[in-house]
Amino acid sequence: MKIGKPVIICSVVAALVFTAVACNETPPEIIQVYSQGNFLYDPGQRTITPGISLFIHVEDEDGIDDIDRIYIIRDDEELFWELAPESWSEKEQDGVIWIGTSGISYPPSLPGVSGTFRIIVIDAAGERTEIEEYIGFPGNVKESDFPLLEINGRDSIRISSRFTEHILWLYNDFGALAASQKSSERSIQLNALIPDQRKIDGLANCYIYTYSNDLGAGLLSGPFPFE
Numbered sequence: 001m002k003i004g005k006p007v008i009i010c011s012v013v014a015a016l017v018f019t020a021v022a023c024n025e026t027p028p029e030i031i032q033v034y035s036q037g038n039f040l041y042d043p044g045q046r047t048i049t050p051g052i053s054l055f056i057h058v059e060d061e062d063g064i065d066d067i068d069r070i071y072i073i074r075d076d077e078e079l080f081w082e083l084a085p086e087s088w089s090e091k092e093q094d095g096v097i098w099i100g101t102s103g104i105s106y107p108p109s110l111p112g113v114s115g116t117f118r119i120i121v122i123d124a125a126g127e128r129t130e131i132e133e134y135i136g137f138p139g140n141v142k143e144s145d146f147p148l149l150e151i152n153g154r155d156s157i158r159i160s161s162r163f164t165e166h167i168l169w170l171y172n173d174f175g176a177l178a179a180s181q182k183s184s185e186r187s188i189q190l191n192a193l194i195p196d197q198r199k200i201d202g203l204a205n206c207y208i209y210t211y212s213n214d215l216g217a218g219l220l221s222g223p224f225p226f227e
Helices: 004-023 197-201
Strands: 029-042 047-059 067-074 079-083 089-093 096-105 115-123 128-135 148-152 156-160 166-172 177-183 187-189 203-212 217-225
Touching: 029 096, 029 115, 029 128, 047 067, 047 115, 067 096, 079 096, 148 203, 148 217, 197 203
Parallel strands: 029 217
Antiparallel strands: 029 047, 047 096, 067 079, 067 115, 089 096, 115 128, 148 156, 156 187, 166 177, 166 203, 203 217
């Protein structure tokens, strides 16, 4: 009996320690959400596909690297998207890290409909937090709203658009981003954007983006191929 009491006491202490550790596991906290409805216009197919940009400022007691999954759910449309660390990007603004993506696309058969989305964040321990976010989609987006590009060989790009400012993304044959440019110019020389002629020769296609204040949505056009 004399050796039984320490064993019992140790078991009780171990149980208390385990309970304390378990109680210290706290779910991640969503501080702020940035969301935006977008539309992609494919000039070759002449199709318009809705999409979403979503970035969240989230904090976790074990650090942002402990975040394991992000789910975006639209219950009334029975849609959900899953983001893993390899499929989201990190952006820093004013010392704050945001994680998310601009590559959330709707199925081609469905229009973008304004409504409430559930955003669920799960960390490596399985702790989760959830928040609701309203994302709006204008219902009157037309082909004529989108900016267009005219690519003149490997020399220059000309922008046709009713908007003032645009962002260009140029991709190479391997699908990697070769260059990006924010510009209010209508004509851009490629050698001013990419000094290396070999990289210019390896360009495959280009996209152009702008934001429409009157529509309240991002407008992305592409791909425009280099020939």
